[in-house]
Structure formats: C-alpha cells, structure tokens
Amino acid sequence: MYQENVTALKKDAPIGVFDSGIGGLTVAREIMRQIPNEKIIYFGDTARMPYGSKSKETVTRFSKQIVRFLETFQVKTIVVACNTASAYAMDELEKEIDVPIIGVIKPGARTAAEVTRNGRIGVIATEATIGSQMYNKYIQELNKDVTIYG
Known part of the structure; x- marks a missing residue:
C-alpha cells in the first residue's frame, strides 16, 4: 500500500542509479532502453572507486551517503548498479530508505539460473562480491542443481 502511494505521488520523478564508477552506465542505458x-x-563514485577492496562498513557508509544524495532529487526508486554495494549494503539501505531500492545481484542471479544450459555458472566480480557469497545464495535458491564458479 505505502509503495503504491509513493509511486503514484512520484510518477514523474526520476530514477536514481549509482555505481562505484562508470560500469553502472550500462544499467542506466538498459533502463532508458x-x-x-x-x-x-x-x-558514479569515481572519486572513491574501486569498492571491491574496501570493507563492508566503508562500502555501506558510501552507499548510504550516495542514496541520501539521490533522495534530494525526489527519486521514485534507486538502482544500486554496483555488485559490491549490492552485496554489502542492500540490507542496511532497505531498512533506512523510504523509496524502493533494487540491487543488481538478485536479477543477475535469476538470469544466470534461468539461462544456464550446462548447469555451470561462472561469476566474475570483485573479491568482495565473490566473498559475500550473495550470488551463490540467490542462484542456489533458484536452482540447486547448478555448480557455481567464482
């Protein structure tokens, strides 16, 4: 109910997208398509990139700062287009943010689990993202019969 009201009130509001650099521009381009x-x-937080070598606490702090900044533009939703921020900060962001927030790991895991033809999935990501095991978690929830490398 609350989310429907927010969406209705913010129909013309922009979508906020962030990444630790410029890689998330591919996500923004797909949204525009x-x-x-x-x-x-x-x-794009190019001043503090890369996030993959930073601690969970640091990435979460940076992510909260960016999301608060994006909220000043009255965005209707925020897309975390950074795998490391999605792995490390999503739980905290979802608790603290008043707009819908979408990370990239769950959609990526869903696509990988659906399209694998040989039951093997390779994940190429930062050490932090791989170490978080978030891709493994979500892929295994969707398809327990796959082998995940990465």
Missing part, C-alpha cells in the same frame, strides 16, 4: 520516457539521475 526499456522505459525510454523515464528520467535518470546517475551517480
């Missing part, structure tokens, strides 16, 4: 009339505000 799929929903071309949406406005996007993109934040």
Whole structure:
C-alpha cells in the first residue's frame, strides 16, 4: 500500500542509479532502453572507486551517503548498479530508505539460473562480491542443481 502511494505521488520523478564508477552506465542505458520516457539521475563514485577492496562498513557508509544524495532529487526508486554495494549494503539501505531500492545481484542471479544450459555458472566480480557469497545464495535458491564458479 505505502509503495503504491509513493509511486503514484512520484510518477514523474526520476530514477536514481549509482555505481562505484562508470560500469553502472550500462544499467542506466538498459533502463532508458526499456522505459525510454523515464528520467535518470546517475551517480558514479569515481572519486572513491574501486569498492571491491574496501570493507563492508566503508562500502555501506558510501552507499548510504550516495542514496541520501539521490533522495534530494525526489527519486521514485534507486538502482544500486554496483555488485559490491549490492552485496554489502542492500540490507542496511532497505531498512533506512523510504523509496524502493533494487540491487543488481538478485536479477543477475535469476538470469544466470534461468539461462544456464550446462548447469555451470561462472561469476566474475570483485573479491568482495565473490566473498559475500550473495550470488551463490540467490542462484542456489533458484536452482540447486547448478555448480557455481567464482
């Protein structure tokens, strides 16, 4: 109910997208391809990249700062287009943010689990993302018969 009201109130509001650098521009481009009339505000944290070598606490702190900044633009939703931030900060962000927030790990895991033809999935990511085991967790929830490398 609350989310429906927020979406209705913010129909013309932009979508916020952030990454630790510029890689998330591919996510922003896909959003624009799929929903071309949406406005996007993109934040690439190139000053503090890469996130993959930073602690969970640091990545979470950076992510909260960026999300608060994006909220000043009255965004209707936020896409965390950074695997490391999705792995480390999503739980905290979901607790503290008043707009819907979407990470990239769950959709990536879902796609991998659905399209594998040989039951093997390779994950190429930062040490932090691999170490978090989040891809393994979500892929295994969807398809217990796959072998995951990475």
